[in-house]
Amino acid sequence: LTSSPTSTPTTTPTPIATATPTATPTPEPEELKYVVLISIDGLRPDALEIADTPSLDALRVAGAYSPRARSVLPSVTLVNHASMLGGMGPDKHGITWNVLDPEAGKINGPTLFTVAHDAGLTSMMVVGKPKLDHIVLPGSVDNFIHAGYTDRPIVNQALDIVETDLPDILFIHLPDVDSAGHATGWMQPGQLAIISLTDGLIGEIVAGLKAQDVLKNTLLIITSDHGGSGLAHGTASAEDATIPWLAVGPGIRAGSTIEQDIVMYDTAATILYALGLPIPDQWDGKPITEIFIQPEP
Numbered sequence: 601l602t603s604s605p606t607s608t609p610t611t612t613p614t615p616i617a618t619a620t621p622t623a624t625p626t627p628e629p630e631e632l633k634y635v636v637l638i639s640i641d642g643l644r645p646d647a648l649e650i651a652d653t654p655s656l657d658a659l660r661v662a663g664a665y666s667p668r669a670r671s672v673l674p675s676v677t678l679v680n681h682a683s684m685l686g687g688m689g690p691d692k693h694g695i696t697w698n699v700l701d702p703e704a705g706k707i708n709g710p711t712l713f714t715v716a717h718d719a720g721l722t723s724m725m726v727v728g729k730p731k732l733d734h735i736v737l738p739g740s741v742d743n744f745i746h747a748g749y750t751d752r753p754i755v756n757q758a759l760d761i762v763e764t765d766l767p768d769i770l771f772i773h774l775p776d777v778d779s780a781g782h783a784t785g786w787m788q789p790g791q792l793a794i795i796s797l798t799d800g801l802i803g804e805i806v807a808g809l810k811a812q813d814v815l816k817n818t819l820l821i822i823t824s825d826h827g828g829s830g831l832a833h834g835t836a837s838a839e840d841a842t843i844p845w846l847a848v849g850p851g852i853r854a855g856s857t858i859e860q861d862i863v864m865y866d867t868a869a870t871i872l873y874a875l876g877l878p879i880p881d882q883w884d885g886k887p888i889t890e891i892f893i894q895p896e897p
Contacts, residue, residue, distance in 0.1 A: 631850040633817040635769045635871050636809070639684065640798060641677060641728070642778025644827035645669075645844040647787055651795040655803035656846070659822065661855055663848030664891035669862035671841040674698075674834045675826035677778070678731050680864050684825065685735050685771065686711045687868035687883035700731035706738075710880045712769070712868040713740035719877050721768035726758045728775030742767060751776040755801045762808040769871070772805070774798055778828070786828035786839070819849035819874050823867060847891050860888050 645667035648656060672683045672690060682695040686707050690696050694708040713723050717740050724743040725732065728750065736744050747757035751774045758772045776794050784790030802822065809815040823846065829839035845862050847870070869885030872878070879887065 631817050632819055632874055634766055634814055635819045635875065636772065637867070637871065638772045638774065638802065638805070638822045639681065640777050640822065640824050641773065641775045642781045642826060642828050642833065643795065643824035643844060644786060644839065645842060647792060647795055648844060651792040653796060653799040655799045655806065656822070659846055659848050663846055664853050664856045664858050666845045666858035666862050669823065669843045669845035670864065671826045671843055672864045673836055673841065675840040676834050677729060677825050678734060680825035681732055682707050682735050683864040684867045685713065687865050687880065687885040689865060689884050692882065692884065695734055700733070704734065707735050709737050711735065711737060711740060712871055715872055715877055715880065716769055723769040724761060724767045725771045726754055726761065727773040728754050729773065732773060749775065751798055751801055755804060758805060759808045762812055766812070766814060774801070781828045782831055785831055817850060819847065819852070821867060821871070822846045851893050852891050853893055856891070858888060858891060860890050862888055
């Protein structure tokens with residue numbers, strides 16, 4: 601009698617455990633419940649090859665990565681975040697300035713957030729630069745939080761949101777890498793050290809999602825708005841206008857290098873595609889479809 605129960609548990613879990621992973625690839629895309637988009641302001645892709653970034657390195661292994669995505673021009677923060685979240689170039693979204701100017705008005709929609717809101721989804725933005733408010737059309741974002749001018753309070757706020765009430769779409773903007781570039785120079789030791797610190801904070805966000813048992817249901821996209829050289833950015837040079845682009849999550853091809861060209865406005869289109877939402881006709885952005893595992897016929 602003792603040997604029977606012992607042999608049953610040992611044999612039963614083994615085939616089940618092996619069968620489950622094999623069956624997962626097909627239903628995996630349906631498991632997507634959340635999107636977390638992290639913008640590391642001013643991050644050049646070549647900096648990731650030099651700085652100590654264990655968190656981002658692990659995410660690259662787990663997901664799909666491109667070191668050659670492109671900013672729109674001019675390669676500055678507000679214009680590019682408007683494209684990242686608005687799916688269009690500046691000629692259509694209308695944001696051509698780079699400062700907080702309440703008189704200048706808002707982005708021309710539709711944006712990622714207006715489409716999500718119309719579909720009944722919730723969204724929040726936690727940012728380090730108040731000027732990103734120009735991207736928020738009335739009623740589109742459930743909560744816009746300027747949590748501070750440095751990464752730490754922003755991540756604290758984001759972790760609090762993850763622990764208490766994670767929206768369907770969470771946008772996190774981290775400004776420290778850009779600040780370090782302007783202060784010490786792009787690709788200089790001072791900036792590379794800050795990139796390592798920011799990488800640690802991204803590790804905290806991933807750990808927070810895992811602790812709440814939602815990481816497995818989350819599409820995580822990590823990118824930047826622009827690069828930089830010397831103490832500045834804004835030009836069409838490769839140093840200023842080349843950015844990293846990384847996607848990890850359910851239904852995303854692990855350990856793959858993205859061949860498709862990626863422009864800033866493709867980020868919003870890819871998120872809508874992943875969520876099964878319509879991509880507005882007037883958008884320039886196209887979804888980066890090659891990152892998704894295609895269900896077997």
